Amino acid sequence: MASTSYVLQLCELGKSAGLDALGVASAEPFEAAKGILHTRKQQGLSGGMQFTFRNPDRSTTPESTLAEARTLIVGALAYQSASPPKQATATEIYGQVASYAQRDYYGQLRLGLDAIARQLQADGWQAKIVIDDNALMDREAAFRAGLGWYGKNTCLLIPRRGSQFVLGSVITDVPLPYSQPIDRSCGTCSLCQRACPTGALDTAGQLDARRCLAWLLQQGGIFPRQHRAALGNRFYGCDSCQTACPVGKSATGLRNKNQFEVAAGEGAISGGGATGESSTGEDTVLDRVEILSLLISTDEELLRRYGRFYIAKRQPRYLRRNALVVLGNTGNPKSWATRTTLAAALRDTDPIVRAHAVWAARRMGLDNLALSAQYDCDARVREEARLPVEVRTSAK
Numbered sequence: 001m002a003s004t005s006y007v008l009q010l011c012e013l014g015k016s017a018g019l020d021a022l023g024v025a026s027a028e029p030f031e032a033a034k035g036i037l038h039t040r041k042q043q044g045l046s047g048g049m050q051f052t053f054r055n056p057d058r059s060t061t062p063e064s065t066l067a068e069a070r071t072l073i074v075g076a077l078a079y080q081s082a083s084p085p086k087q088a089t090a091t092e093i094y095g096q097v098a099s100y101a102q103r104d105y106y107g108q109l110r111l112g113l114d115a116i117a118r119q120l121q122a123d124g125w126q127a128k129i130v131i132d133d134n135a136l137m138d139r140e141a142a143f144r145a146g147l148g149w150y151g152k153n154t155c156l157l158i159p160r161r162g163s164q165f166v167l168g169s170v171i172t173d174v175p176l177p178y179s180q181p182i183d184r185s186c187g188t189c190s191l192c193q194r195a196c197p198t199g200a201l202d203t204a205g206q207l208d209a210r211r212c213l214a215w216l217l218q219q220g221g222i223f224p225r226q227h228r229a230a231l232g233n234r235f236y237g238c239d240s241c242q243t244a245c246p247v248g249k250s251a252t253g254l255r256n257k258n259q260f261e262v263a264a265g266e267g268a269i270s271g272g273g274a275t276g277e278s279s280t281g282e283d284t285v286l287d288r289v290e291i292l293s294l295l296i297s298t299d300e301e302l303l304r305r306y307g308r309f310y311i312a313k314r315q316p317r318y319l320r321r322n323a324l325v326v327l328g329n330t331g332n333p334k335s336w337a338t339r340t341t342l343a344a345a346l347r348d349t350d351p352i353v354r355a356h357a358v359w360a361a362r363r364m365g366l367d368n369l370a371l372s373a374q375y376d377c378d379a380r381v382r383e384e385a386r387l388p389v390e391v392r393t394s395a396k
């Protein structure tokens, strides 16, 4: 077995490359988590998601990624809280991008884990990095590596720092001493459950993906009608169950990466703090999207601008769909720019775009713009024209 000082040396490398917390765990299969994946699927709570649900054996068995796997070195990288939503004007309407997607945090995390993997390889060990990959349940790895505990928002909470972290692992064959999992719970707090706009979090700490806005924005097809109003101005991802969480909010500037406090995770062998911002070289901030300009953009432009997002089947129509729901919820019906853009979307060749444009128009009280939709050749568009829509109070 390699010594604790070797672990500390690896952690030091990760910290210097920007990681905020690190822990070490056994690469034994995650048997309990596998059972949970199967149960959630059977109960329908996975809402058609693939990800780790596609092949539960694989995503809970590190050996399926590296045959000789013995150890997981798990790293966490903090991301900044979302900037406050910018106010819509007559000509500009903004859709909010969730904090974790505003920059290429996964790229930064990869740099940190890569520093560790390269050292392991230089010392003759095998090492593979997995980040947000269907091959491994990242939160379960982080839990086992003592980085934090499961909150009722289902996220991995790091003590005193909260859940605004991305997680990833180096799977390796080196035998190392393991960190201890943290025995902690949320106690009587239930702020995240109450903050969820769609009631997607149950009291048993489970997430119902069929109601989770973060998933509904990524899923293909028609955006479920019953959750459109709750979407508000969210364009990609949802932060509500994390921003409601008090853990990590007490220390000043804790969520600001530049001032990030260096503090060791309790169960983890070593935690760390970034001394500066690492950069992947193409690290641009994308905290919000301008809805009207998105709606008049070409497919190529949309894929170029938002290509790092998870977009169902890589079809830009789903970016337009999400933008139209945001438009219905926040657009100004008196604005000429809004009406013109909406009129164009109502004539779009794509029925998914037309269907959501009908809803957006009606949500803003602009039924007159969408009258011809009742004769549309596509049943989904006709349905949007027929079913009742609650007109926004601010649009009346």
Ligand code: B12
Pocket (backbone or CB within 6 Å): 032, 033, 036, 037, 040, 049, 051, 052, 053, 098, 099, 100, 131, 132, 133, 134, 135, 136, 137, 138, 139, 140, 150, 151, 152, 153, 154, 155, 156, 157, 163, 164, 165, 166, 167, 168, 203, 204, 205, 206, 207, 209, 212, 214, 215, 218, 236, 237, 238, 239, 241, 242
């Ligand atoms: C599928 C997925 C989603 C789905 C489903 C999320 C979910 N809760 O399952 C959707 C699209 C909704 C989603 C949303 C988000 N995601 Co996501 N997602 C994933 C992915 C790909 C797999 C997660 C998974 O396996 N889920 C399956 C379920 C069964 O797992 P679980 O909920 O973790 O289950 C455990 C707990 O429930 C616990 N448990 C069981 N019973 C009980 C009971 C109680 C009381 C408690 C407390 C716990 C508990 O044990 C279970 C098994 O380990 C991972 C990446 C990866 N490869 O791991 C990222 C990941 C989980 N997502 C991440 C992020 C950042 C998000 C968002 C914050 C993004 C956003 N702002 O929109 C939201 C958060 C929503 C939320 N509350 O979870 C991070 C989480 C980081 C963290 N600190 O936890 C991950 C790890 C990506 C990464 N590599 O950083 N995500």
Ligand code: SF4
Pocket (backbone or CB within 6 Å): 195, 196, 197, 198, 199, 200, 201, 207, 211, 212, 213, 214, 215, 238, 239, 240, 241, 242
């Ligand atoms: S991400 Fe949003 S919709 Fe999903 S559980 Fe959290 S608060 Fe609810």
Ligand code: SF4
Pocket (backbone or CB within 6 Å): 151, 152, 153, 154, 157, 186, 189, 190, 191, 192, 193, 244, 245, 246, 247
């Ligand atoms: S808001 Fe409360 S219940 Fe939810 S994760 Fe945070 S501490 Fe736990």
